[in-house]
Amino acid sequence: MSAGSTEEPRVRLRAAIAGLPAYKAGAPAVPFEGTAYKLSSNENPYPPLPGVLKAAVAAAEEINRYPDFASGALIEEIARFTGVPADRVAVGTGSVGVLQQLVQATAGPGDEVLFAWRSFEAYPIITQIAGATAVTVSLRSDETHDLDAMAEAITERTRLVLVCNPNNPTGAIVPRAELERFLDRVPKDVLVVLDEAYVEFVRAEDYPDGVAISLDRSNVCVLRTFSKAYGLAGLRIGYAIAAEPVAQALRACAVPFGINLVAQAAAVESLRSQDALAERVSELVAERERVMAALRQIDLAGRYGVELHDSQANFFWLRLGARSVEFAQACEAIGVTVRPYPPDGVRVTIGEQEANDRVLGVLRSGF
Numbered sequence: 001m002s003a004g005s006t007e008e009p010r011v012r013l014r015a016a017i018a019g020l021p022a023y024k025a026g027a028p029a030v031p032f033e034g035t036a037y038k039l040s041s042n043e044n045p046y047p048p049l050p051g052v053l054k055a056a057v058a059a060a061e062e063i064n065r066y067p068d069f070a071s072g073a074l075i076e077e078i079a080r081f082t083g084v085p086a087d088r089v090a091v092g093t094g095s096v097g098v099l100q101q102l103v104q105a106t107a108g109p110g111d112e113v114l115f116a117w118r119s120f121e122a123y124p125i126i127t128q129i130a131g132a133t134a135v136t137v138s139l140r141s142d143e144t145h146d147l148d149a150m151a152e153a154i155t156e157r158t159r160l161v162l163v164c165n166p167n168n169p170t171g172a173i174v175p176r177a178e179l180e181r182f183l184d185r186v187p188k189d190v191l192v193v194l195d196e197a198y199v200e201f202v203r204a205e206d207y208p209d210g211v212a213i214s215l216d217r218s219n220v221c222v223l224r225t226f227s228k229a230y231g232l233a234g235l236r237i238g239y240a241i242a243a244e245p246v247a248q249a250l251r252a253c254a255v256p257f258g259i260n261l262v263a264q265a266a267a268v269e270s271l272r273s274q275d276a277l278a279e280r281v282s283e284l285v286a287e288r289e290r291v292m293a294a295l296r297q298i299d300l301a302g303r304y305g306v307e308l309h310d311s312q313a314n315f316f317w318l319r320l321g322a323r324s325v326e327f328a329q330a331c332e333a334i335g336v337t338v339r340p341y342p343p344d345g346v347r348v349t350i351g352e353q354e355a356n357d358r359v360l361g362v363l364r365s366g367f
C-alpha cells in the first residue's frame with residue numbers, strides 16, 4: 001500500500017452498483033483421478049452438432065467484419081420456428097442479456113420488479129443494476145410459484161413481473177390455468193416475462209404455450225435461450241417474443257453488434273437442425289426420468305428430511321437446508337461439481353449418466 005493512498009479521491013460509483021452481490025457462476029469441474037464432471041450450470045453434456053459446429057467455424061472465417069447488426073437471418077429463422085411475425089422477435093447476448101434489456105426498458109429507481117424466490121439468481125442482480133427495487137414472494141412448500149400472493153404483491157410501482165417456468169432451481173412449472181388466472185389479475189400496463197429457459201425439457205400436459213399467450217396478451221413476453229437444450233451456452237445467445245412495442249424497446253436497449261457472427265450462424269443452423277436436437281433433448285429427458293425414479297427409491301425424507309418434487313427441467317432440486325454445502329463437498333470429493341444454494345438446497349444438473357450415478361451413490365451411501 002503506497003503512502004497517502006487513503007487521500008486519493010475515489011471515482012464515484014452509483015450506490016446501486018457498489019452494493020451489488022456478485023453473480024455466482026456454477027463452479028467448474030474439479031481435478032479428479034478419472035473423469036471429472038460439471039453438474040453445476042445446467043449445461044448440455046452433448047458436444048455441438050457437427051453441422052452447427054461447421055456453420056460456426058465457417059462464420060469464424062469472417063470475424064474481421066462486424067456481424068449483421070439486426071441479426072436478420074436469425075430473427076427470420078426464430079420467427080419461422082415460433083410462428084410469430086419477425087417484428088415480435090428480439091435477440092440478445094444470452095437470455096440474461098435480453099432480460100437486462102427488458103429491465104432497462106421497463107424499470108428504474110422507484111419502480112418494482114416482482115419475482116418468486118428462490119428463483120434464478122440473475123433476477124435480483126439485474127434489478128439492482130437498473131436501480132429498481134426487487135420484491136420477492138416465497139415459493140410454496142411444494143416449490144411452485146405462489147401466483148395468488150404474487151398478484152397481491154403488485155403495487156402501482158410494479159413495472160415488471162418475472163415468472164420462471166420451469167423454475168430454476170426447483171424445476172417446478174406454473175400450469176396453464178393458474179397462469180391465465182394470474183395474468184387476468186395483472187394490470188395491462190405491467191409487463192410479465194415468462195422465462196422459458198428450459199421449455200424444451202418440459203413434458204407436462206398442463207404446461208402453458210407461452211408464445212400463444214404472448215400473441216393474445218400485449219403485456220406478456222417470452223424469454224428463450226440457446227444455452228440449455230440447444231447446447232450453445234458458450235456463444236451467449238437468447239431471444240424474446242413480445243408485442244411489437246416491447247420488441248422494439250428491446251432493440252433500442254441492445255448493445256450495438258452484441259450478437260457476434262459465430263453465434264448468429266450457429267443459432268440459425270441449430271434452428272434448422274430440430275430433429276437432431278429433439279433427439280438429444282429426449283435422451284436427456286429420459287435420463288431425468290431414470291434419475292428421478294432412482295431418487296424416489298432412496299428414503300430422502302427419512303434420511304435427509306428432503307421431499308422430492310417433480311422437475312420438468314434438466315436438473316433436480318434437493319432442499320437439504322443446512323447440509324447443502326456438505327452434500328456439494330461430498331459430490332466434489334468424487335469428481336462431480338453440483339450447485340449449492342445455502343441455506344436452502346442444492347441443484348444438480350442432469351448430465352452424463354456416469355456423473356448422475358455418482359450423485360445417486362452419494363445419496364445412497366450417505367454423506
Ligand SMILES: *Cc1c(COP(=O)(O)O)cnc(C)c1O
Pocket residue numbers: 042093094095096097120164168195197224225226227228233236237238
Ligand atoms: C440458464 C438460464 C437462462 C439463460 O441464460 P443465458 O444468458 O441465455 O445463458 C435464463 N433464465 C434462466 C432461468 C436460466 O436458468
